[in-house]
Amino acid sequence: MQKIGLLIETNADGVKPALNGVITAARGPEHELYGLVFDGKGAAYTDELQDYGIHKIVNVQSAEGLLSWNPDNWARAIVQVMEQLGINILLGLTTSQTKDVFPRIAAILDAPLLLDCIGVDLETLTAEKSQYSGKTVATFKLRGAHYLFGIRPNVITAHPAPVTAEVLSLQAQIGDASLRVEAVKKDYAGTMDLSEAQIIIAGGRGMQNGENYRILHECADVLGAAVGASRVAVDAGWVPHSMQVGQTGTTVSPILYIACGISGSVQHFAGMKTSGVLVAINTDPQAAMMQHCDYGIVGDLFNIVPLLTRQLKTTLNPE
Amino acid sequence: MKIYVCVKHVPDTAAKITIIANNQIDEKVTFIINPYDENAIEAAAGLKKQVADAEIVAVTLGKAAAESTLQSALAMGADRGLFVHSDYHPDSLVTARALKAAIELDGKPDIIFSGNESIDSEGFQTMFRLGAALKVPVASNVVAFKMEGRFVTVECKMDAGSIGVIRMPLPCIVGAGKALNKPRYPTLPDIMKARKKPIRTITLDSLDLDSPAGSMEVVELRPAFEKRRGKIIGGPPEKAVQELVELLRAEAKVI
Ligand SMILES: Cc1cc2nc3c(=O)[nH]c(=O)nc-3n(C[C@H](O)[C@H](O)[C@H](O)COP(=O)(O)OP(=O)(O)OC[C@H]3O[C@@H](n4cnc5c(N)ncnc54)[C@H](O)[C@@H]3O)c2cc1C
Ligand SMILES: Nc1ncnc2c1ncn2[C@@H]1O[C@H](COP(=O)(O)O)[C@@H](O)[C@H]1O
Numbered sequence: 001m002q003k004i005g006l007l008i009e010t011n012a013d014g015v016k017p018a019l020n021g022v023i024t025a026a027r028g029p030e031h032e033l034y035g036l037v038f039d040g041k042g043a044a045y046t047d048e049l050q051d052y053g054i055h056k057i058v059n060v061q062s063a064e065g066l067l068s069w070n071p072d073n074w075a076r077a078i079v080q081v082m083e084q085l086g087i088n089i090l091l092g093l094t095t096s097q098t099k100d101v102f103p104r105i106a107a108i109l110d111a112p113l114l115l116d117c118i119g120v121d122l123e124t125l126t127a128e129k130s131q132y133s134g135k136t137v138a139t140f141k142l143r144g145a146h147y148l149f150g151i152r153p154n155v156i157t158a159h160p161a162p163v164t165a166e167v168l169s170l171q172a173q174i175g176d177a178s179l180r181v182e183a184v185k186k187d188y189a190g191t192m193d194l195s196e197a198q199i200i201i202a203g204g205r206g207m208q209n210g211e212n213y214r215i216l217h218e219c220a221d222v223l224g225a226a227v228g229a230s231r232v233a234v235d236a237g238w239v240p241h242s243m244q245v246g247q248t249g250t251t252v253s254p255i256l257y258i259a260c261g262i263s264g265s266v267q268h269f270a271g272m273k274t275s276g277v278l279v280a281i282n283t284d285p286q287a288a289m290m291q292h293c294d295y296g297i298v299g300d301l302f303n304i305v306p307l308l309t310r311q312l313k314t315t316l317n318p319e
Numbered sequence: 320m321k322i323y324v325c326v327k328h329v330p331d332t333a334a335k336i337t338i339i340a341n342n343q344i345d346e347k348v349t350f351i352i353n354p355y356d357e358n359a360i361e362a363a364a365g366l367k368k369q370v371a372d373a374e375i376v377a378v379t380l381g382k383a384a385a386e387s388t389l390q391s392a393l394a395m396g397a398d399r400g401l402f403v404h405s406d407y408h409p410d411s412l413v414t415a416r417a418l419k420a421a422i423e424l425d426g427k428p429d430i431i432f433s434g435n436e437s438i439d440s441e442g443f444q445t446m447f448r449l450g451a452a453l454k455v456p457v458a459s460n461v462v463a464f465k466m467e468g469r470f471v472t473v474e475c476k477m478d479a480g481s482i483g484v485i486r487m488p489l490p491c492i493v494g495a496g497k498a499l500n501k502p503r504y505p506t507l508p509d510i511m512k513a514r515k516k517p518i519r520t521i522t523l524d525s526l527d528l529d530s531p532a533g534s535m536e537v538v539e540l541r542p543a544f545e546k547r548r549g550k551i552i553g554g555p556p557e558k559a560v561q562e563l564v565e566l567l568r569a570e571a572k573v574i
């Protein structure tokens with residue numbers, strides 16, 4: 001029996017939906033899946049987690065109770081849980097949180113770690129990931145006593161495989177943390193995280209100013225999408241860096257990416273190349289984004305985007 | 320105060336990548352200093368202005384050509400270079416061990432800056448391994464930095480527009496995010512002056528490192544193919560948009 005741990009990330013609506021793909025990838029005939037939950041609400045997630053094949057839901061706590069966010073404490077707690085339960089493979093989504101916790105665990109265990117994987121094979125302990133600005137795909141072979149993988153959200157299609165899950169609690173002995181988290185504050189009003197969004201509509205230099213992003217937000221509201229941007233828009237101060245997609249911004253892989261007034265530089269593609277369906281709206285038919293899209297409309301985004309919003313409203317909410 | 324900055328020599332993002340021997344790239348392309356490491360240097364240069372007696376040492380592990388990245392770091396404000404010369408590209412478990420050994424051989428760091436990620440291998444981890452090896456705290460994806468006495472307060476970008484405020488004692492490692500600062504463009508005099516700054520070279524072999532408990536090896540590298548439909552929808556805008564929505568629904572099935 002291979003014991004596999006999954007870091008269960010949650011939001012206000014419950015388990016992050018993109019995790020279902022990761023759980024799907026973790027399953028195997030001889031695999032026992034442990035979902036590690038930090039907010040103490042493991043029992044409440046039972047239905048969602050057992051539907052995709054999690055066998056044991058582990059509420060991870062300290063002697064004092066819940067472990068509030070501290071990447072150092074979380075890493076040490078997970079290492080203890082892995083040791084207590086005999087887990088030697090750990091998976092999660094590639095999010096800011098895993099990027100902060102998994103490398104700490106890998107460092108403690110002196111174990112190999114691959115983040116932002118676009119495919120993983122737990123039988124051969126190999127995984128694929130993009131390298132060199134998305135221009136290549138590398139297959140890695142991992143060796144060691146423990147293995148850690150972070151999967152890029154939305155790249156693995158989720159399939160339910162119901163089991164009956166059991167809920168347990170484990171207490172980790174947390175000593176003194178090497179660092180203190182003084183506060184967690186909101187940077188901007190958005191609540192949807194770009195990297196996990198199923199649909200993204202993004203604007204570039206063609207948007208002309210920050211104000212104009214309103215038309216993207218209106219379209220996003222109809223689609224339940226998040227709004228992204230190119231670096232030009234960020235550098236010009238139109239939108240915050242947290243909205244930047246690309247090499248030096250966020251890497252995303254939504255099922256639908258709509259690029260408005262974005263030329264399609266190598267560095268922008270580096271951050272969204274593995275998106276499912278790519279739509280380009282651009283005045284220039286020669287733009288790289290137009291040349292490498294699934295569907296393109298040559299036209300002025302200020303004309304096309306509001307029309308698109310209206311059409312989506314009638315198609316998606318017919319009344 | 321001794322400030323170390325880890326910088327990596329990486330292919331330019333715009334470079335055309337050619338795969339050789341099934342798992343490597345042809346390195347006859349333009350290489351640059353890793354863009355995040357420019358933010359790390361900039362943060363170090365900013366800190367040097369605030370504290371007395373500070374020295375910035377840029378450290379890299381790489382093949383012979385990586386010396387040019389040390390030159391870039393020197394032009395951007397580092398005072399000295401520390402070059403761990405290697406004839407292959409080790410994984411991050413070995414890299415972190417080597418950086419630790421080289422830094423300890425060179426001096427006693429008060430603070431180490433690194434980038435948040437290297438844009439070629441996109442590991443997101445070398446600084447955490449270095450921190451564990453040196454037994455010092457690490458914060459990464461840092462977008463704001465402040466030092467008061469022997470304590471550092473940083474803001475780290477988290478998910479969904481949240482920022483974590485972290486306080487840690489020196490010595491520590493700070494992984495620079497892109498939003499931390501705007502790296503300077505070195506002027507011609509900066510570049511000329513950099514040529515006169517000292518670089519100390521150590522070979523990876525001479526460091527006599529213990530072997531890690533695990534490893535990561537690229538067994539195959541292939542070009543990323545893009546299979547896109549490439550359908551350009553013409554006609555009047557209203558009709559084109561109508562057709563697009565229909566295609567997204569019926570053909571692509573994504574809405
Ligand atoms: C080290 C490095 C890292 C980088 N990292 C990133 C990154 O993370 N993300 C990123 O995006 N870039 C990044 N860049 C920058 C990148 O090289 C490009 O400069 C940038 O992506 C271009 O942004 P853009 O497409 O919005 O602008 P442009 O290239 O100027 O394109 C604007 C497009 O809008 C179209 N347009 C104009 N008006 C309209 C209109 N009214 N309607 C419709 N279309 C219109 C134009 O035809 C054009 O195609 C990086 C560069 C470097 C060197
Ligand atoms: N070979 C190297 N030499 C010096 N610093 C490195 C090297 N590799 C990685 N680093 C540092 O570690 C950071 C993260 O790299 P990575 O873990 O590869 O994403 C980089 O931004 C550098 O600051």
